[in-house]
Amino acid sequence: MSQLAVFHRLSDSELWNQVCLGSEQAFEVAIERYQTLICTVAYNICGDLVLSEDVAQETFWAAWRTRLALAEPGKLKAWLCGIARNLALQAGARNGRSAGTSEVAVSDREAETADPAQVAVSREEGQLVWQTLQQIPETYREPLLLYYREQQSITDVARALDLTEETVRQRLSRGRALLRDQMADLVAGVLSRTRPTRGFTLAVLAGAGMTATGTHTALAGAAVVGTSGVAAGTSAGPTALAGGAVSAGLVGSFLGALGGLAGGWVGFWLPAQVAATRAERTLLMRVGTRLLCGSLIFLALMLLLAWWGLPALDGFAKFAAWGGLLAVYVLFVIVETSGLILTLRRWRVNPGPNLEPNETRLRTALQR
Template sequence: MLNVSQPLKISDDVSLVMLSLGNDRAAFCEIVTRYQNLLCSIAYAALGDIKQSEDLAQEVFIEAWQKLDTLKEPVKLKAWLCGILRFKISHHVRKAKRQPTLNAEDIAHQELSDSAFPSEEINAINVQERTLLWETLSSVDLAYREPLILFYRQQHSVERVAEELDLSIDAAKQRLSRGRKQLKETMLSFVETTLEKSAPGTAFTVAVVSVLGDISKPVMAASVTTSAAKIASFFKFSVFVSLLAALSGLISSGFGLRASLYQSRTENERRLTIKVFSLFIGFTVVWILSMFGLKHLALTSPGAETLYTFLAHTIVILLIISYICLTKAALEQTRALRAHERIFQPEAFTREIDQPDAKNKEYKSKLTLLGYPLIHFQFGTPESGDAPAVAWIAGGAKAYGLIFAWGMLAVAPISVGVFSFGIFTVGAVGFGLLSLGAVAIGVVAFGSSAIGFKAYSSLSSLGWESAFSAGFATAKEAAVGAIASAKEVNNDLAYQISDLTVFEQTYQWLLLVLAVLVIVPAYLHFVNVKKRMKV
């Protein structure tokens, strides 16, 4: 049995909607708990009857459960619920005028038994109090009555009233002030204490959830497919993806920083190394914070999603440009500084390992195939005139591999680097047929941000055919995401076009490969640099 006293705790409506579409009653219970006071208060402000207002609000939640797949924009859940409620209020009022002795309507053909679920809120105030309360409130204009009722039911929080009714703080304060003025001074205290006791609580939630239990699964299946549940699971999983990608990148950067410090021979070189790595980390932090900030703004600013989506994708493009400029500048300045330091601080380069032609600065296997060494790794600081590492398996500042390459710039069928180019690529920025990374660009791209024919990410995805993201997802044909834009959005067809079934079967292997290819080469390079270059 569902424990409604401990509802699922998820921060945003989008995730709750996705989970509810997958027949997760605990998630829908959280929706009921989150919005029951708002709906009951709006209904009470219009009808003046606590029991009728709760019955009507319950009808709204039951209808929402059955028709949740018609909600095209999950971010607008609250507005959608309020829209259903106001339609029902209008219908109820019109019907009551024709039939004054109107009985409570059936809720989705499932009667709610007052004896089975007694309203502890209604029992808390007697008939005389309820009558006097409404006589007092009915003298207040509806525009001021709604915020007034919410204010006393929401622990006297102006901020909550403004949030629930989509008002500014100043507008909420103004309406509350005018509402209180319309109340008789002698009745203000009575209204306050009585409304506090009338707010819907656990009994309301239990009543709604009990009816959900009576609605059979086929009713849900008729409107919602199991793909919604899978989409919801991807939203949960994307948090893990972001964490793993961030940790592997952080660990790799740590090894890279320590290796570069071992390669440095003067204080100026060490300062440049720290500066370059600080800028890389700084760009990354700004990008991540910006993406989360824009997602929050998009989810809390209905109507402005297109603007924030555009800004999110623009930031990703700017990050790529920043990485390109920083990488180019870092290589040029490192070479120029090393040449300068050799002239002005020659005493720092007296060891054999620090000579320009030192053999121990690199490892090149004697075995060759088709004229190329099997392995070629460079361990010293890049200097003017240095050729890139070229081999079947290559590593260095610039590395070109016939099979595998690792470095600041890596080009190979399988490549790992700050910038990686190939068939299968892993990097801060990767370009490939199958690309993984902080920013992945490819036919199939998988990363924190992704751009491709099919793009999968945790922060932002820009795809030609399809895009999936826990943040921004934009594509021509299909998009699945918290803020999604495409012909098909957050539905079964979008799920199928995005090939999330195939992705679900392979992502664990992709994550394993991502972690291994990012961390292991960085660690091995660091160990060799430390062994060969340590002062």
């Protein structure tokens, strides 16, 4: 049996006694034994993946320099965690960071070798992960971090935190529920940002006062695109106005609106693929499908109104036709999105039978 293998079988107290005698191999084993825990403790405080690894390295260096200061070697784990917490707080203060405002840094070596696009994605992913995690109380966040870093082993997490396995299970369950709440709020935020904007209202008001068929066609496309949040349809309106080309304005606006609808569908499809449970995925897909169908119907009605209806209307009737159609569509969007948000929040409080995990290929790949 090799010397390293012998050291791996030693208790913390026996191992650190060997470290105090100057054994570098024993120190190597101590690092391997607690590096995941120390990196996680540091990340839990500073919220920065790269900085947390720097802090963990400094922790072990400090432990080596002051190895004789540990009066009770059996408390090695608690001693290392204490050093890591202090260094993480100091590092955050030096860098002007806090858990709420930390940004993911990229090391010089990574910056030299990594693709710039991948570096940018890594920054965004790191920021999104921490922005979500920092909303979870530390009592539940630390076990959750360790659980995924310890290859999803409840036994290892319990041993690292000196907790019972049952306590770890309870905290993990609560932590996952809080994570799902944060994702529900993220979905709600995305949906709220895709509602009709002020530009849509102005387009409707402007269209109500115009009489040329080409003008109505272009503005119809612009209004529809305003609903889907796509600039292409809006730019098609002025083109049709300038040239008086009814067909060009119609086709350009229609294609722009379809592009916006496609983007909206992707906005539902992606969250559905990475949802925590199959029930959430099904709910998101159903709501997304209904909104897509409703938007297509709204688009068709707007084009029909612009092509055939508005030229025959005058004054208030023209405005009422635009406004009525818009009001019905906005009400439809509000009802669908509100129902989605309320259902997701109700499931957070009382999951019931909706706990079957979502095992899509995309979610499985992201978890690797």
